[in-house]
Amino acid sequence: MNPFADPALAANYEAWYQAAGCRADQLEKALLAWLLTRFPLAGTLLEVGCGSGHFTRWAGEKTLQATGLDISLPMIAEAERLDSVPYVLGDALALPFADNTFDLVTLITTLEFVSEPIPVLEESLRVAEQGLILGVLNRQSVLGWQRRRAGGPVWGAACFFTPTEMAQLVRRAANRAVEITWRTTLWPCWQGWLPLPWGGFIGMAVHWR
Numbered sequence: 001m002n003p004f005a006d007p008a009l010a011a012n013y014e015a016w017y018q019a020a021g022c023r024a025d026q027l028e029k030a031l032l033a034w035l036l037t038r039f040p041l042a043g044t045l046l047e048v049g050c051g052s053g054h055f056t057r058w059a060g061e062k063t064l065q066a067t068g069l070d071i072s073l074p075m076i077a078e079a080e081r082l083d084s085v086p087y088v089l090g091d092a093l094a095l096p097f098a099d100n101t102f103d104l105v106t107l108i109t110t111l112e113f114v115s116e117p118i119p120v121l122e123e124s125l126r127v128a129e130q131g132l133i134l135g136v137l138n139r140q141s142v143l144g145w146q147r148r149r150a151g152g153p154v155w156g157a158a159c160f161f162t163p164t165e166m167a168q169l170v171r172r173a174a175n176r177a178v179e180i181t182w183r184t185t186l187w188p189c190w191q192g193w194l195p196l197p198w199g200g201f202i203g204m205a206v207h208w209r
């Protein structure tokens with residue numbers, strides 16, 4: 001059961017970014033923007049598991065032509081209420097797009113909630129011409145520990161990864177050689193990101209070699 005299918009959760013999802021999640025959000029976007037600079041020729045982006053469209057809208061503001069996809073109808077309805085970016089109701093396990101449709105595919109805090117991360121990564125790689133940008137909560141961090149401890153309908157349904165585990169999953173899903181770059185955010189210790197394996201939020205870029 002996808003906890004994000006709950007209309008009440010969908011209606012309140014964006015509020016977290018405006019309040020408690022504001023600083024973490026700024027830092028995560030700064031790391032994602034840095035990872036985006038590794039794809040200077042990218043013009044189109046698909047966010048898989050876009051939720052309320054928070055990062056899809058942000059990518060659109062960065063001059064990318066962005067599209068969001070999510071399996072939750074209430075989340076898609078909320079995203080459509082908030083802006084005019086194109087949104088698609090669909091499953092990350094069977095993306096309704098031809099091979100190489102988008103320059104980039106991004107999954108932000110979505111792999112934690114899918115039943116089969118490797119097939120989801122295979123599908124994302126299939127529709128991405130240049131590569132992927134991933135954002136994942138780090139199991140090996142204080143933030144990951146806090147979320148697991150909080151449990152409940154959302155965090156109790158999540159499966160967390162470390163940077164090494166994420167890189168292994170990506171290499172297993174890719175059918176050719178890939179180059180992987182990752183950093184983690186270190187807030188509240190430091191307002192930046194470094195290649196340290198214990199920061200809370202992992203940002204990872206995956207390029208074809």
Ligand SMILES: C[S@@+](CC[C@H](N)C(=O)[O-])C[C@H]1O[C@@H](n2cnc3c(N)ncnc32)[C@H](O)[C@@H]1O
Pocket residue numbers: 002004005048049050051052053054055069070071072075090091092093107108109110113114115
């Ligand atoms: C934690 S939310 C992240 C939303 C957004 N990326 C963000 O960071 O604000 C995870 C999202 O993944 C979606 N999701 C889970 N399984 C999915 C699947 N199989 N296909 C598409 N979306 C899925 C959920 O519906 C939910 O909206």
